[in-house]
Amino acid sequence: MPAPGFWSRHVFVLLSSDAVYRGVHGEMVARLRKEGFAPVAARAIDADPELVDDLYADLIAGQWQTWRYRLVDAVLELGPAVALICRYEGDGQETDVHGQLARRKGYQHPEQAQHGTLRRDFGAINSIVGLMHSSDGPVESEREAAVFGLTEQDAIADPERAAEEIDYLCRLITPHTPEHRDFEQVLVAVRTRALAALWEQLPDTVRHAVRSAFPGAGGLGVIGAGERLAALLEGHAPAALLATLRCEFEHGSADGSSDTMRIGVAEAALRVHGVTLDAWERVVLESSLHFPPLRASRQVAG
Structure with a gap:
């Protein structure tokens, strides 16, 4: 049974289809571990437009124009994405783990992202073809993980077993000829x-x-x-x-x-x-x- 406050220590992350299409999703999982956000649950998802609508429901209703989420649909049509629950393994005093990961992820426009952030280091193209998404807070993590079929109960407690299963899943969906063009x-x-x-x-x-x-x-x-x-x-x-x-x-x-x-x-x-x-x-x-x-x-x- 998950401990109280599960989502204050866990973050939902989506490695988008462009990350898998380019074959960098496995390296990104390894980098998340190194950054202190160990993936403990994962699903490979072929995301359809309805799933995207659920994920970005608030933005679509309030801010986005139609062409923007059509671009997101086009990215996800490249192939599977990887939905993750990541457990924060850093300082026990850290209260904003979602903000911590957001900073390590890097600014949404990769030209403005700092070197050393995931988006910049792994070659995000722009804010749509941007390799990854992470939730803004505990409430969002719980809701967005559920959209992709992940819940607290899917978290694997043993770190070695989690790494073994998730790394194998990443290898299974790696393209035979990954895309390398920027x-x-x-x-x-x-x-x-x-x-x-x-x-x-x-x-x-x-x-x-x-x-x-x-x-x-x-x-x-x-x-x-x-x-x-x-x-x-x-x-x-x-x-x-x-x-x-x-x-x-x-x-x-x-x-x-x-x-x-x-x-x-x-x-x-x-x-x-x-x-x-x-x-x-x-x-x-x-x-x-x-x-x-x-x-x-x-x-x-x-």
Whole structure:
């Protein structure tokens, strides 16, 4: 029988589908233990829209617009998520264990999260493709754990047995080929496929200019690369495709403006040339049109 005040020492955590899709969920479980929040109960869940509605009911009713929870749905469609109950094993005087975990989790916008926090260290893309959720307080933990079918009775008392069972579950659901691309690597993948589709019809002078500007394909993902590429291809590609290549797929830019591209428009422009977005590319690019992504080239420039 759980002790009184169970949820004052235990926190509900959801390792989202993007964490599993990228194969980092097992490492995140190990990191939670190291941080003093040992997972003691776990379920692998294929979350459907109704489950998401239950989890975020207050936000959906009071703050969120429809497109936001559709983005959350899209992330969870990537595959299973891992619902956890984590037991705080730190200082017995700690009274706000939920706040403690929130600080270790890191700010919801990963570009603003400190190094050393889970979201920053494990490569969260943006606040939607953000790897994890944790409850704000004891009441929320109890309610949200129940949404995913976990209760106090599921907590495993023996630490070794809990670790053994949860680690095995994580291994079972690890993808055979985990996704490793960050935001800028996704941009590279899409832009290189579009460029390859055009390559045969480009004049030699344009090909030479593109090779000179981008000797390594990785350069196609850095800030401003899309604008430079589109300028080189001007007159040799349809306007819709040039607009897609030019787009940074980023909410908010240095001058305070925002990209107005819609993901459906971008997909249509690419599809004409035989380029289709895979599930990861679509989720990353669409969500980043609304929420600022963590960009490697911005971190280097800063």
